[in-house]
């Protein structure tokens with residue numbers, strides 16, 4: 636590495652997360668440096684850059700070094716720059732939704748590869764962000780459980796945002812438009828990281844609804860078990876913010892949750908999101924025959940002997 640691109644890196648937790656000092660992110664950055672940061676991001680999953688003086692334009696330019704920025708369909712996007720999300724939470728504008736464990740936007744066909752969050756105003760106390768390594772969570776599952784969940788697919792959707800749409804004709808139309816744009820999507824439960832080839836547990840309680848083809852009772856029980864992995868203290872890192880910190884996380888391998896304990900105090904953050912790939916698995920999807928034993932045949936849309944339901948009867 637050339638001298639101008641050298642920086643120091645310090646691990647923040649035994650399994651993941653590192654702090655980087657010694658570089659300014661607000662200027663033009665060359666390929667060598669970006670490659671090195673990308674490699675550290677993939678290795679450490681969360682990178683913390685303290686004392687960075689960034690404008691919103693700097694933040695967006697920085698993100699674009701790692702890939703195209705995406706627009707969040709439900710967030711408080713900046714009017715001028717839709718790729719920029721502004722979290723300006725204070726008295727009268729409480730934080731919503733971000734306090735559940737999740738990876739960002741997994742209801743999309745191609746969820747983001749990385750998210751960058753930058754702090755401008757932080758409360759004196761509270762307002763931490765918690766991270767949990769899903770690579771570590773997968774590694775520490777028993778071999779039996781790893782074997783069982785390999786090949787499973789889980790369905791993700793944006794149902795947790797539905798209440799943001801008012802129960803008016805306009806609100807229902809807007810919701811319907813979003814439902815057409817973002818239909819429920821199946822992702823592998825065990826995802827292969829496209830760069831490190833490590834396996835990560837890719838289900839989260841915010842967006843994951845059920846295991847495809849599995850009986851609902853079994854699916855609920857299995858998801859509860861897998862969601863619980865985020866709560867294992869050893870897999871976690873809890874980040875305390877100071878102003879002018881940039882935190883970048885690999886959205887393919889960690890989950891995060893914001894702590895809303897600071898309300899009504901002021902917390903002003905900016906976020907950008909870098910587009911990612913369609914999650915892939917190392918195996919073929921498990922079939923319905925491998926997952927269930929049916930007491931009676933399943934509902935068949937095409938069976939002409941089946942009684943018609945009211946919505947199917949043409950007038």
Ligand SMILES: [Fe+2]
Pocket residue numbers: 733737738739891
């Ligand atoms: Fe998030």
